[in-house]
Amino acid sequence: xxxxxxxxxxxxxxxxxxxxxxxxxxxxxxxxxxxxxxxxxxxxxxxxxxxxxxxxxxxxxxxxxxxxxxxxxxxxxxxxxxxxxxxxxxxxxxxxxxxxxxxxxxxxxxxxxxxxxxxxxxxxxxxxxxxxxxxxxxxxxxxxxxxxxxxxxxxxxxxxxxxxxxxxxxxxxxxxxxxxxxxxxxxxxxxxxxxxxxxxxxxxxxxxxxxxxxxxxxxxxxxxxxxxxxxxxxxxxxxxxxxxxxxxxxxxxxxxxxxxxxxxxxxxxxxxxxxxxxxxxxxxxxxxxxxxxxxxxxxxxxxxxxxxxxxxxxxxxxxxxxxxxxxxxxxxxxxxxxxxxxxxxxxxxxxxxxxxxxxxxxxxxxxxxxxxxxxxxxxxxxxxxxxxxxxxxxxxxxxxxxxxxxxxxxxxxxxxxxxxxxxxxxxxxxxxxxxxxxxxxxxxxxxxxxxxxxxxxxxxxxxxxxxxxxxxxxxxxxx
RNA sequence: GGGGUUGUGGUGUAGCCUGGCUAGCAUAUGAGGUUUGGGACUUCAUGACCCCGGUUCAAAUCCGGGCAACCCCA
Numbered sequence: 001x002x003x004x005x006x007x008x009x010x011x012x013x014x015x016x017x018x019x020x021x022x023x024x025x026x027x028x029x030x031x032x033x034x035x036x037x038x039x040x041x042x043x044x045x046x047x048x049x050x051x052x053x054x055x056x057x058x059x060x061x062x063x064x065x066x067x068x069x070x071x072x073x074x075x076x077x078x079x080x081x082x083x084x085x086x087x088x089x090x091x092x093x094x095x096x097x098x099x100x101x102x103x104x105x106x107x108x109x110x111x112x113x114x115x116x117x118x119x120x121x122x123x124x125x126x127x128x129x130x131x132x133x134x135x136x137x138x139x140x141x142x143x144x145x146x147x148x149x150x151x152x153x154x155x156x157x158x159x160x161x162x163x164x165x166x167x168x169x170x171x172x173x174x175x176x177x178x179x180x181x182x183x184x185x186x187x188x189x190x191x192x193x194x195x196x197x198x199x200x201x202x203x204x205x206x207x208x209x210x211x212x213x214x215x216x217x218x219x220x221x222x223x224x225x226x227x228x229x230x231x232x233x234x235x236x237x238x239x240x241x242x243x244x245x246x247x248x249x250x251x252x253x254x255x256x257x258x259x260x261x262x263x264x265x266x267x268x269x270x271x272x273x274x275x276x277x278x279x280x281x282x283x284x285x286x287x288x289x290x291x292x293x294x295x296x297x298x299x300x301x302x303x304x305x306x307x308x309x310x311x312x313x314x315x316x317x318x319x320x321x322x323x324x325x326x327x328x329x330x331x332x333x334x335x336x337x338x339x340x341x342x343x344x345x346x347x348x349x350x351x352x353x354x355x356x357x358x359x360x361x362x363x364x365x366x367x368x369x370x371x372x373x374x375x376x377x378x379x380x381x382x383x384x385x386x387x388x389x390x391x392x393x394x395x396x397x398x399x400x401x402x403x404x405x406x407x408x409x410x411x412x413x414x415x416x417x418x419x420x421x422x423x424x425x426x427x428x429x430x431x432x433x434x435x436x437x438x439x440x441x442x443x444x445x446x447x448x449x450x451x452x453x454x455x456x457x458x459x460x461x462x463x464x465x466x467x468x469x470x471x472x473x474x475x476x477x478x479x
Numbered sequence: 480g481g482g483g484u485u486g487u488g489g490u491g492u493a494g495c496c497u498g499g500c501u502a503g504c505a506u507a508u509g510a511g512g513u514u515u516g517g518g519a520c521u522u523c524a525u526g527a528c529c530c531c532g533g534u535u536c537a538a539a540u541c542c543g544g545g546c547a548a549c550c551c552c553a
Contacts, residue, residue, distance in 0.1 A: 008518080010491090018550075037547070299516050334517035352516055362516085445553080 028283040038151040038158035067136040075109040080117040083243040090210020094145040111144040120244040138165040154271030162266035168258040175259035179235040182263040183216040186231040195286040195394040201450030206433040213237040225422020227478040231265035283344030287387040294323035295340040299352030419446040428469035430462035449474040
């Protein structure tokens with residue numbers, strides 16, 4: 001049973017989204033601030049969402065693509081870390097180190113900002129023959145990236161939870177194909193489980209993962225006009241394999257180097273869900289993510305026991321939705337409505353004396369407040385339908401929003417104006433890192449999000465430097 | 480990286496400028512009573528000045544340092 005909360009959300013999403021976001025996360029009891037700067041406590045309600053994501057992931061991605069879950073150590077020796085130079089350089093600014101004084105050993109230890117290095121050290125011992133390939137490993141773990149900038153619950157914290165998949169293949173083509181497949185599976189997860197539409201594409205040279213040849217990404221767009229990277233899949237080529245001396249003997253007894261990819265998504269997704277779906281009453285969640293999909297609220301008058309009896313019958317009928325029957329007498333129905341709205345319970349069912357007479361119950365949807373008077377015999381069917389509809393409606397609404405924010409830029413002014421208006425701007429681009437830096441500076445913070453899948457090489461010139469464009473890329477501000 | 484704002488019971492705040500009584504209010508929490516179709520009422524109880532130092536007869540208030548949070552800009 002939910003505990004009493006002080007009050008609801010006191011600021012509107014439209015007025016101050018940063019404050020609103022914090023309030024929703026804290027007051028709906030998804031998370032709390034940790035005592036150490038930049039850390040967060042994921043509370044049971046938040047962790048439950050993470051578990052739903054894990055369940056979906058293990059069932060639909062890990063099992064179906066023959067990946068095995070495992071666990072690797074938290075600490076990465078500095079010597080491992082330095083083996084792949086681009087990787088080391090890229091992550092260097094945000095790694096937290098354990099000093100030699102602490103370790104008592106000859107070298108510092110990094111607290112993993114990602115686990116390529118320590119996992120590939122194991123791969124070098126485990127991979128001997130083509131018969132060992134493909135090797136496909138995933139781990140669920142925590143990660144530390146010592147951000148110095150302002151942090152935000154779920155979206156940017158120094159420690160977070162994620163999964164990281166690491167695979168090694170015999171051939172480049174198999175590796176490429178699978179790298180793309182994983183990003184598409186992430187897209188599917190966002191749609192089916194989170195009701196969040198994303199743009200799938202490839203990162204530019206500047207934005208790709210340190211040490212990767214190609215990085216694919218899914219990008220969602222937040223109501224405040226900032227993009228949020230929701231998951232990535234990296235084609236690593238043979239760089240790490242060479243650095244970690246991973247090799248195998250092929251069918252013809254020749255020594256070969258395997259091709260690798262890695263892919264991950266994190267608790268950041270929980271932040272995306274809050275941002276995209278929730279409203280001024282509090283949390284709104286796609287029903288798939290919620291264990292207790294229904295709150296049943298009996299309206300009890302005096303000594304009358306009939307209503308409560310009926311409410312208990314309804315509880316039994318709807319058992320598969322794990323309903324909460326809130327028969328507490330110390331709170332008024334109105335109070336309970338607010339409480340379950342704040343906490344994002346998808347459907348509320350009210351049953352009172354008036355309903356008893358008509359043999360019905362009142363079904364209210366959390367996302368749109370829609371109220372339906374439903375004959376008791378149809379209750380289960382209606383609830384089932386509404387839950388399904390709710391998921392679709394949430395997705396459709398978010399997709400409509402996303403589409404409304406996308407514009408195409410023909411010249412640099414369009415781009416600048418679009419960024420000022422907090423849009424997601426598609427523009428022809430040369431692909432150079434320095435050009436990207438200059439655009440960021442001139443637009444006050446626009447970065448490239450991705451080159452969307454299926455886009456063609458434009459015939460026009462780069463929106464900024466006027467050299468020949470090599471791709472069409474989305475620009476926006478981002479988290 | 481640069482700038483700004485703010486730290487008072489569990490939570491949100493008043494008081495600070497102009498130092499001085501028992502640190503006020505709301506909400507939450509515990510116990511009791513009355514209630515129950517959109518955050519009911521009531522009685523009693525519990526509970527706070529971020530940390531360290533300085534000035535002073537006297538510091539929540541003034542000064543210095545630290546720590547933390549939030550916001551804006553790069």
